[in-house]
Amino acid sequence: MNFDFSDDQKQMRDAARKFLSEQCPPKAVRAVLDGKAAYDKELWKGLAEMGFLGVAIPEQFGGAGAGHLELCVIAEEMGRAIAPVPFSSTVYLAAEALLIAGSDAQKQKWLPKIAAGEAIGTLALFEGAGNPSPKAIKCTASGGTLNGVKKPVPDGALADFAVVAARTGSTGRDSDISLFLVDLKAGGVEVKELTNLDPTRGQAEFTFKNCKAEPLGAAGEGWGVITQVLDRAAVLLAFEQVGGADRALEMGRDYALDRIAFGRPIGSFQAIKHMLADMYVSATLARSNCYYGAWALSTNAAELPEAAAASRISATQAFQHCAKNNIQVHGGMGFTWEFDCHMYYRRANATALTLGSLSYWEDVLIDRMRKKNAA
Amino acid sequence: MNFDDTPQEAAFRAEAKAWIAANAPRQYEEDLRKASLGRTVIKGANLLEVAKAWQKKKADAGWACLHWPKEYGGRGASPIERVIWQQEEGPFGNLSRVFIIGHGMCGPTMMGFAGEEQKRKYLPPLASGEKIWCQLFSEPAGGSDVAGLRTRAEKKGDEWIVNGQKIWTSGAHYSDYGILLTRTDPTVPKHKGLTMFFLDMKSPGVEVRPIKQASGQSDFNEVYFNDVRIPDSQRLGAVGDGWNVSLTTLMNERMSIGAGVATGFPELFEFCNSLMLEDGPAIEDRNVRSKLASWAVKVSGLKYTSMRTISALSRGERPGPENSIGKLVAASMIQDVAMYALDLQGAAGVFSGPEDAEVAGKFQAMLLRAPGTRVEGGTDEIMRNIIAERVLGLPGDIRVDKDVPFNQIPTKGRA
Numbered sequence: 001m002n003f004d005f006s007d008d009q010k011q012m013r014d015a016a017r018k019f020l021s022e023q024c025p026p027k028a029v030r031a032v033l034d035g036k037a038a039y040d041k042e043l044w045k046g047l048a049e050m051g052f053l054g055v056a057i058p059e060q061f062g063g064a065g066a067g068h069l070e071l072c073v074i075a076e077e078m079g080r081a082i083a084p085v086p087f088s089s090t091v092y093l094a095a096e097a098l099l100i101a102g103s104d105a106q107k108q109k110w111l112p113k114i115a116a117g118e119a120i121g122t123l124a125l126f127e128g129a130g131n132p133s134p135k136a137i138k139c140t141a142s143g144g145t146l147n148g149v150k151k152p153v154p155d156g157a158l159a160d161f162a163v164v165a166a167r168t169g170s171t172g173r174d175s176d177i178s179l180f181l182v183d184l185k186a187g188g189v190e191v192k193e194l195t196n197l198d199p200t201r202g203q204a205e206f207t208f209k210n211c212k213a214e215p216l217g218a219a220g221e222g223w224g225v226i227t228q229v230l231d232r233a234a235v236l237l238a239f240e241q242v243g244g245a246d247r248a249l250e251m252g253r254d255y256a257l258d259r260i261a262f263g264r265p266i267g268s269f270q271a272i273k274h275m276l277a278d279m280y281v282s283a284t285l286a287r288s289n290c291y292y293g294a295w296a297l298s299t300n301a302a303e304l305p306e307a308a309a310a311s312r313i314s315a316t317q318a319f320q321h322c323a324k325n326n327i328q329v330h331g332g333m334g335f336t337w338e339f340d341c342h343m344y345y346r347r348a349n350a351t352a353l354t355l356g357s358l359s360y361w362e363d364v365l366i367d368r369m370r371k372k373n374a375a
Numbered sequence: 376m377n378f379d380d381t382p383q384e385a386a387f388r389a390e391a392k393a394w395i396a397a398n399a400p401r402q403y404e405e406d407l408r409k410a411s412l413g414r415t416v417i418k419g420a421n422l423l424e425v426a427k428a429w430q431k432k433k434a435d436a437g438w439a440c441l442h443w444p445k446e447y448g449g450r451g452a453s454p455i456e457r458v459i460w461q462q463e464e465g466p467f468g469n470l471s472r473v474f475i476i477g478h479g480m481c482g483p484t485m486m487g488f489a490g491e492e493q494k495r496k497y498l499p500p501l502a503s504g505e506k507i508w509c510q511l512f513s514e515p516a517g518g519s520d521v522a523g524l525r526t527r528a529e530k531k532g533d534e535w536i537v538n539g540q541k542i543w544t545s546g547a548h549y550s551d552y553g554i555l556l557t558r559t560d561p562t563v564p565k566h567k568g569l570t571m572f573f574l575d576m577k578s579p580g581v582e583v584r585p586i587k588q589a590s591g592q593s594d595f596n597e598v599y600f601n602d603v604r605i606p607d608s609q610r611l612g613a614v615g616d617g618w619n620v621s622l623t624t625l626m627n628e629r630m631s632i633g634a635g636v637a638t639g640f641p642e643l644f645e646f647c648n649s650l651m652l653e654d655g656p657a658i659e660d661r662n663v664r665s666k667l668a669s670w671a672v673k674v675s676g677l678k679y680t681s682m683r684t685i686s687a688l689s690r691g692e693r694p695g696p697e698n699s700i701g702k703l704v705a706a707s708m709i710q711d712v713a714m715y716a717l718d719l720q721g722a723a724g725v726f727s728g729p730e731d732a733e734v735a736g737k738f739q740a741m742l743l744r745a746p747g748t749r750v751e752g753g754t755d756e757i758m759r760n761i762i763a764e765r766v767l768g769l770p771g772d773i774r775v776d777k778d779v780p781f782n783q784i785p786t787k788g789r790a
Contacts, residue, residue: 001682257770270760273759277760285700288678288680
């Protein structure tokens with residue numbers, strides 16, 4: 001047993017941290033937050049040049065073919081830097097869906113472009129309020145055309161293509177759902193940017209009107225693919241959350257050491273120390289759950305569904321907890337636009353909702369544990 | 376990153392599995408599997424005797440204190456092998472509880488500070504469970520502030536004369552030996568005037584009085600010392616260096632990882648699977664699921680944190696104080712779990728007669744034992760201080776008694 005990343009993977013993490021600390025300082029996040037750009041194009045280009053966008057994409061499709069453990073360490077750094085780029089939608093959702101269900105031609109068309117930073121992709125799943133469920137999908141597909149409305153679509157306004165879940169049957173079963181690949185630049189879809197909690201990560205609404213779409217994977221097998229994609233993305237996004245939680249904890253710790261009140265650093269008061277200790281505890285539990293998730297993801301283990309849900313829940317809780325209490329440690333200053341605390345608070349709470357909410361994943365976890373127990 | 380055994384680990388596992396299958400006391404397996412915090416009952420036998428017999432059998436075959444050197448009764452095994460053993464030992468590991476203090480804390484302290492002859496004499500019977508050891512640190516006036524202890528040891532010739540009182544000594548009532556932290560110089564600041572010894576618990580002047588806990592049970596004791604004589608040869612470390620010696624003990628406590636901390640979760644999960652609420656099985660209720668999931672990820676988080684520690688150990692790294700999170704998380708969790716399990720039973724949660732013992736009784740026992748878990752071996756608050764100071768690097772508390780001679784520190788009777 002060796003329950004840790006390899007030295008090579010740790011080196012890659014260090015390289016990613018160094019790159020992001022130089023190319024993605026808080027100032028760069030703020031530029032997007034303040035609406036000066038929709039995303040950080042220079043950073044996106046740099047990520048492609050570093051080979052980070054295609055790290056888990058096989059070499060035959062233009063990637064580095066390194067693997068998912070490598071992608072996990074990069075994800076952690078992306079979360080730590082709260083990078084304002086469409087990384088999770090393109091790499092965790094679109095690329096994973098293509099890898100699972102795409103034909104050779106579809107992979108050949110999009111994956112090299114993703115790796116090169118030339119195409120942004122996303123997954124159009126949700127249709128308004130609610131959590132992932134085949135019943136919630138009203139968008140229809142027939143005769144190669146899509147009709148219906150999808151929202152929120154992560155990074156939808158930036159995307160060049162989308163994987164779209166649509167209804168192709170009405171039996172009330174999962175097999176009613178099929179997946180489609182849509183070239184968003186080819187017309188037939190109206191894209192509207194939506195204002196959202198975390199402006200550094202865009203959300204959009206897609207309205208399909210007889211939009212041309214090609215099937216992705218076999219008809220009627222869409223929901224199975226969606227489930228796999230969500231599980232894989234849950235682990236990867238959990239690494240982003242763990243990175244964000246760690247950074248929020250560090251910010252709180254550093255401020256507590258620096259800020260003097262009542263004649264002493266506020267970090268010498270037990271009320272503050274214990275709050276930070278509890279943040280460390282949740283960040284550590286989340287990290288450990290995520291390591292297990294990384295193992296399950298990289299080996300495509302039978303344990304992945306349960307590990308993914310546990311990673312997701314634990315990391316969501318940890319990032320929310322650390323981001324929230326980081327503001328508390330900062331006192332009034334933590335509540336200003338000027339300090340960076342709120343950027344982590346926004347990211348923590350917005351990320352908690354993508355891929356389905358905390359209560360959704362709690363339900364999923366217990367369902368999966370129960371089935372395993374019964375088996 | 377992998378969970379696969381290496382060929383050597385697989386061979387070790389196979390050997391351990393085969394030996395356990397052939398030798399474990401199977402007649403108690405069911406009872407031991409059902410054991411939970413505050414409730415380990417084996418029918419028709421004395422738990423201590425069964426535990427001692429199993430430990431001796433293991434020792435004779437070379438399966439006791441696996442990570443200890445062979446000459447002291449161990450096997451010289453690697454950290455991973457130790458974990459493999461624990462996995463294979465399964466419910467029979469519950470029989471090791473009475474030896475935890477001796478094996479986890481007293482043994483390593485003896486290894487670090489006793490003479491070679493003493494180590495060869497005292498450690499093998501400690502490993503084999505023939506002799507049980509306890510740890511005599513806490514006092515009525517020194518719990519979290521253990522360096523504030525007052526039990527005096529005064530040198531007379533080649534002996535030390537000990538007077539005072541210890542409290543919260545686990546297992547003192549069945550212990551043969553103990554390690555004892557005393558004050559040998561009250562005129563210097565508190566951390567500097569301490570000295571560590573080991574002693575025979577049957578020494579004249581040692582009196583053990585069990586404490587009846589809030590749970591009604593008696594796991595702990597008060598231990599009184601009246602002119603107890605300890606030979607200077609049983610001193611561990613230098614005179615006045617007892618604080619550093621005790622830190623070794625406590626650090627080893629943190630290294631006794633992998634044993635797994637009780638969280639109450641497996642019991643609760645099983646319970647929710649069988650409990651019927653008005654609208655169906657409890658496990659199908661969204662609120663129940665949400666609670667269970669939050670606890671489930673703590674349990675898995677602790678499990679994988681411990682695996683990360685083991686991986687670090689096997690690379691030769693020393694585990695740090697980050698291991699403090701195990702007890703901190705598990706102790707308050709088991710308390711919450713017990714309360715929730717009772718809550719789910721509504722008014723019936725109060726029953727504790729023998730006919731209800733399997734359901735309400737188990738969680739009531741947990742409920743009543745859990746407050747102690749949050750205190751023993753370092754309170755939740757001390758654990759948070761350790762994490763804040765030693766992991767996060769925050770300043771220590773301001774200590775008004777730090778540089779004051781011990782006998783001038785204000786106390787309740789001496790303000």
